[in-house]
Amino acid sequence: MILITDGGSTKCDWIVVDNNGGQLQEKIRTKGLNPAILKEKKLKKIIRGSDELMQFNHDVTHVFFYGAGCGTEKPRLMLTEILESVFSNAEVDVQEDTMAAVRATLNRNDEAAVVCIMGTGSNCSYFDGQRLYQRVVSLGYIIMDEASGNYYGKELIKDYYYNKMPEDIKIAFEHKYNLDADYIKYNLYKLPNPNAYLANFAEFMFLNKDSDYITELIKKGIRRFVNNMIFQYKEELKVVPVHFAGSIAFFAEAEIREVAEELGFKVGNFERRPIEGLVSYHTSQL
Numbered sequence: 320m321i322l323i324t325d326g327g328s329t330k331c332d333w334i335v336v337d338n339n340g341g342q343l344q345e346k347i348r349t350k351g352l353n354p355a356i357l358k359e360k361k362l363k364k365i366i367r368g369s370d371e372l373m374q375f376n377h378d379v380t381h382v383f384f385y386g387a388g389c390g391t392e393k394p395r396l397m398l399t400e401i402l403e404s405v406f407s408n409a410e411v412d413v414q415e416d417t418m419a420a421v422r423a424t425l426n427r428n429d430e431a432a433v434v435c436i437m438g439t440g441s442n443c444s445y446f447d448g449q450r451l452y453q454r455v456v457s458l459g460y461i462i463m464d465e466a467s468g469n470y471y472g473k474e475l476i477k478d479y480y481y482n483k484m485p486e487d488i489k490i491a492f493e494h495k496y497n498l499d500a501d502y503i504k505y506n507l508y509k510l511p512n513p514n515a516y517l518a519n520f521a522e523f524m525f526l527n528k529d530s531d532y533i534t535e536l537i538k539k540g541i542r543r544f545v546n547n548m549i550f551q552y553k554e555e556l557k558v559v560p561v562h563f564a565g566s567i568a569f570f571a572e573a574e575i576r577e578v579a580e581e582l583g584f585k586v587g588n589f590e591r592r593p594i595e596g597l598v599s600y601h602t603s604q605l
Contacts, residue, residue, distance in 0.1 A: 322372075322379045322406065323601055325419050325594040326386030328353040328439040328460075329468075329515040332594040335375055340602035346594065347371045351439070351515060354398040355388030355459065361511065362398065366405050382411045383601055385419030385593070387440055390457065416593075417444045418451055420564035423596025424588045431559045432587060433552050435544075438565030439518040441467035443548035445555050454551040460514035466544035468518025468567050474536060475520050476503065485532050495523060525570045537571050541578045549584065560587030 320343070325332045333347040349372070350365050351357075357365075366372060382402050389395045395413050402411045421434045421444070429448040436442045441464045445452045460469045478484050479492055480500075492498070506516045527533045549561060561584055568575060569591035579586045590596055 320375065320378050321381040321383065321601060321605075322375065322409070323594065323597050324382070324384040324386070325416070325592065325597060326352045326384060326389075327416065328356065328387045328512060329518055331386070332592065333372060334594060334598055335379070336598060336602060338605060340605055342598070343375075344371075351512065352386060352398065353388035353512075353514075354386070354394035355391065356514065357511060359397055359401065362401050363405070366401065376406050377408055379406045379409045382406050382409045383597070384411070384413045385416050385597065386413065387416045387438075389413050390415035390417070390442075390453070415442075417442050417453070419593040419597055420562070420590070421446045421451060422600040423590045423593035424562035424564055426588070428600070431555070433549060433555060433559060433561045435549065435561060435563050435568065436565045437466050437544070437563060437568035437571070439468045439515055440464045441470070441544060441548070441565075441567075443544070443551070445552045445559075455548060460517070463547075464514075465547055466540040466567065466571075468521040469514040470540055471524055471536070471567070472517030472520035474540065475523060476517075478536075485530065488527060488530055488532055491527060492523060496520065521567060534574065537574045538578055541571065541575055542582070545578060545582055545584070556584045560585045562587040562590075564590045564593050566591055 321336050323334045328351040331349045331352050335343040337343055349369050352362055352365060354362060384402060389398060399411050399413045416436055417434060420436050424434055425432060431446060431448045433445050440460055442457050457463055464470050479489060479498060507513045524533050524537060569589055572589050576586055
């Protein structure tokens, strides 16, 4: 029995598959498990707090975890040890979320492509058909993560407070969210997962895409992401497509295609939830 996980900062999707490749139950969802942000105690509490997961904890033989915050050694090893303690009979393999995006978006396992994630956070890598390469080490949501949910959340809040929103958008924004300054600061500086809190505001964009202000905001973030991240691979882009995974990319597909045409690169596949592609990949290995 294997357990496959697509772990973001906002949420984690878990799927249990038997040795014949059959899915044992509906997808299990927990809160996000970003080991670069959350402490060990909190990570354990989230995992052990899921009765749905715990019913399988002694039967799972392999755990394949792909997650945000797992791209550097210390957080990855911490989460690996936690998963090994919970699923004590399993071999545990923890990899960064970009590899999940690679395996979920490629047309074939040995395809070369630039692969991007745009979800709560954002990232970009080059897969040569065998190995994954990153030319930028992500420093996370505070100073990077362009075109991600938390990036757009910050931009919306800043535009609201700097009085840069059109009046109709400002009124709609006020009706949807608690924009009291003390409340925002409490969520950003006192509570865990401020990146996930910021990402919650991104939904507003996709409910108001008929606004020129919103569409330009979306494209501005995409242009920054392209220039800072995708264009790290300018030579590779001459011959390979760019695939996208994550909810922000999925809902901003039209704007991504417009920016791609504007800046001159080839767009490939879009995958909202990589977990489905991961299940296909791992069951094919059984």
